[in-house]
Amino acid sequence: MRAYRDGGNAIDAAIAAAAVLTVVYPHNVSLGGDLVALIRTPNGVVRCVNASGWAAGGADVVGLRAKHGRQLPATGVDTVTLPGGVRGWAALRRFGARLAWAGCLEPAEHLARSGAPVALSLAAHLGDAQNAALFASTDFAEVFRPEGRDLRAGDPLIQPALAETFAALRQRGPDDFYDGSLAARTVAYLRSQGSAVTTADFERFQPEVVAPLSIDFDGLRVHSSPPNTQGFVLLRTLRAMAESGIRHPLGAGLAAFLRICLHGNMLRDKYLADPRYGGVDAPALVAGGLDQSAEFGGLPPGPSPIPRGDTVGIAAADDDGYAVSLIQSVFGAFGSGLVDPVTGVLFHNRGTGFSLDPASPNVIAPRKRPAHTLTPVMTTRDGVLSHVLSTMGGQGQPQILGQVLLRAMGGATAEEAVSAARAIVGAQVDGATAESVTIEQDLSERAKSALAAARVEPLVVPSHTDHMGHANVVFVDGDGTMAAASDPRSDGSAATDRY
Incomplete structure (x- = not known):
């Protein structure tokens, strides 16, 4: 509503809400996840923005079978595909956003820096035994169990590293996440965890804009x-x-x-x-x-x-004829469980949707997108x-x-x-x-x-x-x-x- 009152339209409102949700609802959505959206413009045309990311160019199905057997795990670095959401926001903006990019992301930066009260659903997922293994990672625990203290509903969730990432995105624009300093840091972090992703994978990624x-x-x-x-x-x-x-x-x-x-x-x-x-x-x-x-x-x-976990869905429309159905996700609760301590970005586990069966059309391959649940x-x-x-x-x-x-x-x-x-x-x-x-x-x-x-x-x-x-x-x-x-x-x- 603030985006609307600042003179924005449904595109601005949807992006502002999605950005805030990456801060306050990290069990369901993050900067390190995917986006698929439908957008209607005032001329009545509806288009689909598919910003679901692909596997690394060096994805090795034989090696993954040797490592994991018949199927990919639910969490960990081998489930991380390239995060498409940020360039998805940029693609949506090109349909006629009114507010400045920096303005759309300011509320998210503010909440990451000053803290937002832990929502009921987030508190439940932090306390869910199914997610307990994620806390074995120091990087994950430092964000979601600060100073060894369990976060409960209403407690402030403060994410200073993520706030700095939003500040960088506001200053340098969405492409910095794919071919700038943020991209370089992300690739270095993921490769340190064993990922095959490269800077070229990030640089070449673009969302598809297609007819629905x-x-x-x-x-x-x-x-x-x-x-x-x-x-x-x-x-x-x-x-x-x-x-x-x-x-x-x-x-x-x-x-x-x-x-x-x-x-x-x-x-x-x-x-x-x-x-x-x-x-x-x-x-x-x-x-x-x-x-x-x-x-x-x-x-x-x-x-x-x-x-558990999954996704967020945002619906926005305005009197000028813009409308957006935006779906953004980390897939399972807290995605892969990997949090870069420098950027604060939590990475999704959408890659677990790939098959390792050579007969499946959904078998993992270089720069291939997995079968996706997101449905605007x-x-x-x-x-x-x-x-x-x-x-x-x-x-x-x-x-x-x-x-x-x-x-x-x-x-x-x-x-x-x-x-x-x-x-x-x-x-x-x-x-x-x-x-x-x-x-x-x-x-x-x-x-x-x-x-x-x-x-x-x-x-x-x-x-x-x-x-x-x-x-x-x-x-x-x-x-x-x-x-x-x-x-x-x-x-x-x-x-x-x-x-």
């Missing part, structure tokens, strides 16, 4: 990001649902809706990869009807830990903005966004749409498998009955649990009136204002 994937659905044009992201899963779900004539997909038709989602997940896991390396047919992935062979599975016999979404009606949708939620992002959108189209307010109970198929929470269904306990009785009739035994989690996603949205009425809402599962907030 889009379909027509019940009077709306629904836009999402193309591969290497999983945006196609949402679009094919909506298309297949319409073609199959499913009624009440979040009630009596829930099992059929989730079966389509399950089949989309299966296609994603089998085919999703970086299309620059061939073999990814996005239109074919979007097309297709209801596949009855996609069968739900039962619950596993033992625990199956799911990586936007809808228009006759070229006019209707919805800006964003969420975290890992593999479940398309399903979360689909349920929010379907509720909105059924008449729900923005707040009602993001607050309603969710059901997600796939490995979403601890104890879930790729074929199992997780539901929040306050899911409607009609929906629960539909699952029971389909012989689905769901895993039931508490209402508004963190792991079922943080959706943030802007809805626009036909007269241009905007409403915004932030998920009660998150620490976020929403606001609308005339400026």
Whole structure:
């Protein structure tokens, strides 16, 4: 809101918010992570900015198999791909940002230097036993366990090294992160940890700006990001649902809706990869009807830990016709766990999304991008903005966004749409498998009955649990009136204002 009141537009607001989140929400997002966004400009054109980073030019799949076996680890230097987020911000700015670059980053620098109160979700992740091993690193512990003291909700999180990095970015611009002194330091740090990344990898990286994937659905044009992201899963779900004539997909038709989602997940896991390396047919992935062979599975016999943390989703729009759905991430909680003590930058672990299977289209290769979960979404009606949708939620992002959108189209307010109970198929929470269904306990009785009739035994989690996603949205009425809402599962907030 400060960015708007300073004369900025939705681009400035989204970048300012994203920068602040890299300071105050480091379990989900950092300067050392990726970005994928949709942007709509006042002329009605929607574009996708894909700033997901690639593997090192010297990535050695044979060596990684010898070191790690069948799959990459969840944390550590071998999971670090090049961070694309900062150049993603720069790419977004070229669509018409109004505020100076330095001004957009000033709040983030201030909060890193003076401290921000630890959010509830951050406190929970710092105390999560699944993340305890990260504190074995002195560099990680110095930031997140200062002077050996556990940080609790409300305690100040002070990051002086990160503040200096923001000061350098404000002074020298975003390219310094890729071909300046910050880049030189980052490469030196990562190589000291055993990474194969080089200065050339950073210098040559540029985000892709491409047309989104889009379909027509019940009077709306629904836009999402193309591969290497999983945006196609949402679009094919909506298309297949319409073609199959499913009624009440979040009630009596829930099992059929989730079966389509399950089949989309299966296609994603089998085919999703970086299309620059061939073999990814996005239109074919979007097309297709209801596949009855996609069968739900039962619950596993033992625990199956799911990586925690993930992503942030920002939705912004303004009266001039700009709109942004921005998704930014470190992937698992605190990403790779690597924090450069000089720059304060925490690096993501998005590389763990690569396969080591030589038969997989997603097998790691030099300067290849991994299959990505980030899924920004936007809808228009006759070229006019209707919805800006964003969420975290890992593999479940398309399903979360689909349920929010379907509720909105059924008449729900923005707040009602993001607050309603969710059901997600796939490995979403601890104890879930790729074929199992997780539901929040306050899911409607009609929906629960539909699952029971389909012989689905769901895993039931508490209402508004963190792991079922943080959706943030802007809805626009036909007269241009905007409403915004932030998920009660998150620490976020929403606001609308005339400026």
